[in-house]
Amino acid sequence: MSDVIELGLRNDVYRRPLATALDRLGLREGWRCVDVGAGGGDVTVALAEIVGHDGRVYAVDSDPAARDEVAKAAAAHAQVIAITQAGEDLQLPEPVDLAFCRFLLMHVDDPVLVLRRMGQAVRPGGWVVAQEPVTSAGRVAGRPLTMPDAPDPDVGALLPGLVRQAGLDIVDAWAEAPAGAGPGPVREYLEALTEVDPGDDPVVLPPLVTVVARRPPG
Numbered sequence: 257m258s259d260v261i262e263l264g265l266r267n268d269v270y271r272r273p274l275a276t277a278l279d280r281l282g283l284r285e286g287w288r289c290v291d292v293g294a295g296g297g298d299v300t301v302a303l304a305e306i307v308g309h310d311g312r313v314y315a316v317d318s319d320p321a322a323r324d325e326v327a328k329a330a331a332a333h334a335q336v337i338a339i340t341q342a343g344e345d346l347q348l349p350e351p352v353d354l355a356f357c358r359f360l361l362m363h364v365d366d367p368v369l370v371l372r373r374m375g376q377a378v379r380p381g382g383w384v385v386a387q388e389p390v391t392s393a394g395r396v397a398g399r400p401l402t403m404p405d406a407p408d409p410d411v412g413a414l415l416p417g418l419v420r421q422a423g424l425d426i427v428d429a430w431a432e433a434p435a436g437a438g439p440g441p442v443r444e445y446l447e448a449l450t451e452v453d454p455g456d457d458p459v460v461l462p463p464l465v466t467v468v469a470r471r472p473p474g
């Protein structure tokens with residue numbers, strides 16, 4: 257076996273950092289939000305469940321296939337609007353209260369530009385939240401994980417600095433990593449994405465760095 261294990265990312269095992277972030281910023285019914293790089297819509301649905309039918313969630317992704325996936329995932333949430341658009345060109349029909357991205361900036365060439373666009377998409381004083389991994393800090397039996405196809409699989413390690421460069425005020429920042437050994441969701445997640453069964457080896461999935469920030473008021 258090689259020294260590194262290739263990894264794709266995204267699953268329910270990362271719901272806890274998502275819930276922590278939404279709790280931290282006090283997401284409430286009626287908020288208008290955008291989920292940038294929405295993909296299959298896990299974050300979109302989590303946002304929609306909280307903002308309810310008085311709120312609205314724009315699910316933005318550069319891949320047109322994501323539109324169908326989000327539409328399917330969010331079928332019970334009428335307030336979800338899927339838009340095919342690059343984060344670098346983010347433009348919404350109205351200012352929103354919250355711009356969120358997860359596992360997106362690792363895939364883009366200019367994360368500061370995307371964060372800046374997210375900042376411009378929210379109202380003055382509105383929230384910008386980014387959750388990005390430090391892939392190489394993940395471990396299986398002590399060996400680091402890697403994801404060679406992404407432009408920056410370790411972008412989480414730089415995230416607080418990137419958010420500041422984008423002109424946003426940091427309110428809070430932290431890192432969380434799901435971990436486990438033997439049967440359970442962490443092992444299943446890793447196996448589904450790498451096609452390598454870690455068996456009973458200890459697994460620490462890539463920590464997700466969360467930065468909660470605000471657009472400066474006025």
Ligand SMILES: C[S@@+](CC[C@H](N)C(=O)[O-])C[C@H]1O[C@@H](n2cnc3c(N)ncnc32)[C@H](O)[C@@H]1O
Nearest residue numbers: 266293294295298317318319342343358359363
């Ligand atoms: C790993 S998935 C993450 C999906 C979702 N955010 C989540 O956490 O479950 C990354 C998504 O970002 C999208 N993406 C990549 N580059 C993008 C860009 N420049 N602008 C918008 N979306 C982009 C991809 O199409 C993909 O759906």
